[in-house]
Amino acid sequence: MTSRSLRFHFIGLVVADMAASLAFYRALGLDIPAEADAAPHVEVTLPGGPLLVLDTVATVRSFDPNWTTPSGDSRAGLAFACADPAEVDRVYGELVAAGYEGHMAPWDAFWGQRYAVLHDPDGNGVDLLAPLPGAAQ
Structure with a gap:
C-alpha cells in the first residue's frame, strides 16, 4: 500500500434549520457565534483540531441536486x-x-x-x- 498523508478533517451534518441546530450544539458547549445562525455553511473547530461542519439542505442540493433526506434510523x-x-x-x-x-x-x-x-x-x-x-x- 502506498503512503498517504491523509488526516481526519471534519464531520459533516446536513441540517434543516441552521439556527435550531446551532442552538443545540451551543447547549452542548460548542463556541459558535450568533451570526452563524443565518449562514448556509458553518464550520466549528472542535478540541483537538477536527471540524464539525453544518450545511443546510439547500447548500448540499446546490452541488448535489439529487440529495435526499435519509430515512430510517440515523447512521x-x-x-x-x-x-x-x-x-x-x-x-x-x-x-x-x-x-x-x-x-x-x-x-x-x-x-x-x-x-x-x-x-x-x-x-x-x-x-x-x-x-x-x-x-x-
Whole structure:
C-alpha cells in the first residue's frame, strides 16, 4: 500500500434549520457565534483540531441536486465526553428540559461508562458519556 498523508478533517451534518441546530450544539458547549445562525455553511473547530461542519439542505442540493433526506434510523452519531457520571446526568437533564429530544436517559452501561443519547434537531444521535468510578478505561 502506498503512503498517504491523509488526516481526519471534519464531520459533516446536513441540517434543516441552521439556527435550531446551532442552538443545540451551543447547549452542548460548542463556541459558535450568533451570526452563524443565518449562514448556509458553518464550520466549528472542535478540541483537538477536527471540524464539525453544518450545511443546510439547500447548500448540499446546490452541488448535489439529487440529495435526499435519509430515512430510517440515523447512521451517524456524535459523542461528547463528560467529566464524570454526574455531568452526563446534568447535561442530559438540562437539554431535555430545554426541549431537545432525549432518546435514551442516562444509564450505567456494561462497558463501564455512564451513557445517555439525545437527538439533535435533525434526528442525529448525540451521545454523552463518562467513565464510571472504578471502571477500567
